[in-house]
């Protein structure tokens with residue numbers, strides 16, 4: 001028995017070692033691809049001459065990108081570095097928000113006071129510095145419909161496109177803590193402050209949804225306010241059920257350590273009239289004077305519903321081919337990336353959105369140069385990692401290939417998580433916000 005046990009652990013250890021090596025390889029590949037892109041953009045800038053005279057505007061063709069978050073913004077950046085520099089191609093980015101939503105910190109800043117302004121990063125035109133000046137046009141509006149050759153804006157304006165990249169992501173009807181459903185930074189900051197205030201005043205906080213947002217918010221709330229009762233309600237049999245066993249176990253242990261009550265196999269249905277209880281699917285009522293809904297993210301695919309209704313999956317995602325072209329042979333010039341794409345991703349995240357953005361951008365560049373799109377998206381397990389906070393001062397990072405897992409528990413000293421680095425990666429000075437954005 002003992003021998004069998006040792007071999008098991010040995011085999012497990014070996015698997016982990018292999019996983020670790022693959023992880024290093026994955027990291028190197030990602031790094032190499034980034035460097036080679038930067039180098040080739042610089043080389044192109046040296047050798048491909050920009051036009052001496054401005055091109056007749058009627059001859060300039062648009063590549064329209066709808067949505068400028070992890071997927072859309074990154075595809076715009078890559079395109080700006082690799083499209084022909086002859087002035088015949090323009091990238092039009094359409095995005096209603098004044099600021100980039102840094103969703104990762106929303107659960108934390110829904111609880112902890114004083115950092116909320118850091119969650120909204122001004123869009124800076126320097127971010128596109130890989131391409132010639134003027135190649136990117138920024139349109140501060142929302143697309144309401146897509147037709148075969150134009151997109152229609154809320155303002156009524158129609159913008160023609162030669163190629164279209166749809167990167168509209170996901171939405172949540174209930175807004176925070178998953179999304180801030182307002183268009184200006186001032187309003188979004190007020191929403192976060194109101195949520196902090198609601199939690200601060202409450203005695204019984206109930207969080208619905210045992211995915212990352214719900215777990216992070218519940219552990220932060222209990223850690224900051226140990227005297228309040230905090231309960232998390234989840235319909236499945238384990239919190240973080242879509243992740244590895246080790247991460248589920250680490251999550252459960254943190255709930256216990258902090259004293260968060262966990263109710264599994266139940267859904268939160270509605271708050272009672274008096275605002276004192278919440279009713280669960282079994283009919284049970286639990287005390288609740290502050291309800292936080294962390295469920296119900298939906299892909300924002302509505303703009304494609306007229307042009308290609310058959311491409312919208314029952315889940316609301318837009319069906320795609322491996323090249324990330326929409327799965328509709330009549331529309332080969334439309335590409336889809338990020339949370340809105342039905343690319344069979346286990347746990348959508350920003351890294352995956354970014355990799356899909358690369359595939360779309362690279363295929364559009366091929367098409368523009370008269371070649372067939374050849375790059376294909378396949379999920380790489382290394383991209384599906386997650387760093388989950390479990391209270392104010394600790395986290396677990398999980399890598400998982402479906403069989404073996406690597407867990408990196410760590411202490412967290414930054415209350416505002418990765419805000420500073422993200423501002424800098426976006427070309428913005430942390431945390432200066434002058435209110436001057438992408439040539440809006």
Ligand SMILES: Cc1cc2nc3c(=O)[nH]c(=O)nc-3n(C[C@H](O)[C@H](O)[C@H](O)COP(=O)(O)OP(=O)(O)OC[C@H]3O[C@@H](n4cnc5c(N)ncnc54)[C@H](O)[C@@H]3O)c2cc1C
Pocket residue numbers: 066067068069070071072094095096097103104105106107141142143144167168169170171177178179212213300303337338339340348349350351353387
């Ligand atoms: C609370 C929370 C925490 C998260 N934490 C992490 C994390 O720690 N790490 C991680 O990797 N991922 C995390 N994620 C997931 C990550 O945020 C998403 O995978 C990522 O945002 C997807 O990027 P996207 O560009 O596809 O879409 P989104 O981020 O959803 O952005 C879509 C963009 O499109 C715009 N848009 C939508 N409709 C239109 C329209 N009709 N016209 C014009 N523009 C439009 C929107 O305004 C928005 O800017 C988290 C998500 C949430 C909700």
Ligand SMILES: *[C@@H]1O[C@H](CO)[C@@H](O)[C@H](O)[C@H]1NC(C)=O
Pocket residue numbers: 097098099100101120169170171179180181182183184185188
């Ligand atoms: C944040 O994102 C959501 C969803 O994409 C959007 O509705 C909201 O306007 C954004 N907020 C800000 C302040 O940019």
Ligand SMILES: *[C@@H]1O[C@H](CO)[C@@H](O)[C@H](O)[C@H]1NC(C)=O
Pocket residue numbers: 172173174208268269270271293294295296297
């Ligand atoms: C939580 O939000 C989802 C999606 O918006 C919604 O369907 C559900 O009814 C909400 N739950 C409660 C209890 O309000």
